Amino acid sequence: MRAALRNLLTVLIVVLALAALAMLPWWLILAAAALFALWMLATRGGGQALAVTRVGLATIPQRLGSSAVVIIGIGGVVGVLIALLAMAVGFEETLRQTGTDDTVIVMRAGAQTELNSVLSHETAQLVEQQPQVQRDAHGQPLASAELVVVASLPRRSNGLDANVEIRGVDERAWALYPHVRIIAGRRFTPGLRELVVGKDAARQFAGLDIGSTLRLNGQVWTVVGTFAANDSHDSEVWADTGVVGSTYRRGSSTTSVTVRLSAPGALDALLANLAGDPRLKVDAKTTRAYYSEQSERLTNLIRVLGTVVGVIMAIGALFGALNTMYAAVAARGREIATLRALGFRGGPVIVSVLLETMLLALLGGLLGALIAWLLFNNFTASTLGQNFSQVVFSFHVSPQLMWQGLKWALAIGFVGGLFPALHAARLPVTAGLREQ
């Protein structure tokens, strides 16, 4: 009965501690750690715990191999977890940065992505002329009617064909997207078959260097410049909407119109106007919302995958830690029994074993986070985006992710240390003293 109650209590402590670790903000956890340190330094029980811990830590060099197993096992979990989540974070950030809150993209109702959308020239005109659209110095609406199409080009890395997004843009696009800068060459000339290439697309695909030519549907296009936007537009190739339309036999139709709002609060009025016009069957949303939605499916998939892989690896590492710490407790059985015989209580013994495991775990977590950061921060990768074309993004090992990884490490260390610690405190003193 007492044993059952004690087990129940242990499980409860594990659940509570893990929940606290998962929920509490970093400063509260840090404060708890500081309070704990204060307890060790200032109180009698804490002093005992400190003394036992120091003895425990001093014996680590004698069992370096098994301690390394804890560190590396947990380091592996944290490293893989951070790397996978950094992929999700990087992709999400790349796409979210692409949009802004003051530009609105309008597509055909139900289209979801630009590639699926078709807007007639009349529709595009109607959208541009809305009063909520900002006008430039010449009274022209700040809008770009765009035509997104896809071309298949060989990749530099493996020679296999992959899709690159060609975005036909209006002349006014340069004013609409002021962050897009030409970094080499020049802008395309409206009306000519000229391309400017995003810096990531130029790196990823063969034959997109300035001066090279490209055959699309029997027509020859020339690359005249490279641009940098530092968002997902860098994976695109830009050209004049009208010329792209003729090459792809799209006539005067476009796939979307992007406009800049005249005032931050004008979105609702614009949406109401567009919805109220019987000539229009369109969906409109801020570009921030549009691009964020595009990353949702993939980032959720990677997050689920990363968490599943992390949990399974954590279980493996947990049993490794349990093995090591039970062995450590067994090896120190006599020493612990001696301490108990001298008058040390069970509490300090528990604290010392637990602390030792968590220190090893923390070390492993730091190691894993460091390796993940060194190998994967700003690591570039690409995947097929919602427009059926390659989107280049870089992994981002953010401080939040590293903290999250450390929390996983501490959680594994806590569970992996608690049971051996309780076991150590419960060893009968007489049996322990007789042990070899």
Add this chain to the structure above:
Amino acid sequence: MKYLHLVWAALLRRKARTLFTLLSVLAAFLLFGLLDSVHSAFGAAAQSVAGVDRLVTVSKVSFTLSLPKSLLARIQAVPGVSEVSYANWFGGVYQDPKNFFPNEAVAANFLSLYPEWQMPEAQRRAFRETRTGAVVGASLARQFHWKIGDKIPLQATIFPQKDGGNTWTLDLVGIYHVSDRRLASQEGLLFFNWDYFDEARQFGNGNVGWYISRVADPKQADRVAQAIDALSFDSDHETKTQSEQAFNVAFVSQFADIGLIVGAIMGAVFFTLVLLTGNTMAHAVRERIPELAILKTVGFSSRSVLALVLTEAVALLLLGAAAGLVLSGLVVGAVRAKLGTAVPLSPVGLEIWLQGLALAVLVGLIVGALPALRGMRLRIVDALAGR
């Protein structure tokens, strides 16, 4: 074999340690099973031999661009082509964009180019004869609880109807099965009749997305592909023809280098596993040195001591691996039953099992090697004296 009980006794010497190690091994191989299942789901289409006689013809500019239907008769006339069909991506959404599955409008003879999809003749006929007819793969039908006779409303994302409507209502007339379980992901598609699609869509009428041709002799596939591409050379709709396999390889590689990601994770997992079980084995042998010395004293040769320890390590790994693979099979089965083909997982089959068990033996030999050598080399006198 007659020493099996010795191995067994060694494993049971410290039950907790063996159990914990087994669970670590189990976790590693559970992960191996799951990731290999994902990996082969992506690789299956590319490795399949089912489509060696099929060629895919898409626009050279991009497969999102359509081709004129006038090419059909000209491709049919190319020597070596035995049958041609065509299809177009539809991209419809069922109820919610989250319920993604591929859906295509296909010509009446499209299914006959895919003999690996099995469907009763009556259903094939019904598909040809029902204007709004659709067929789906068995696992897709299971996922949405569809049965023959159901009406399936798809929301168009690309193709609204001429009358401006966005809902295409299809009649489910057939359900096909794929017997090769490695290709099970092909059971996640929906096809519907070309005639309905082409008549009712607002734009693009008379164009097709891609052509599929069957070649009479797969060895001639390259020559036939070149002949097909020559038809449209230097026109405004140049084509690119390749084997279905090559097309799939290029397509899958666009998502991500799945092999690289899976390989990197498995590398990290097995690196830690080797350290972990290696440590356990070293412990196990170290504390048994006197026992091993006694075995040698009663006449066991050094070599049999080596074999005993190695067998112990391999047995530990094999037990854990088998349990992990069984568990991964159960998990994959459960996920597939619940989510259908939305997640790319192929069943944990013989191939994954063989790879897993081979890996277990390999890891067992690696982690057992050092402790086993130590056991083999020990000198009886020193070991018994505790030196």
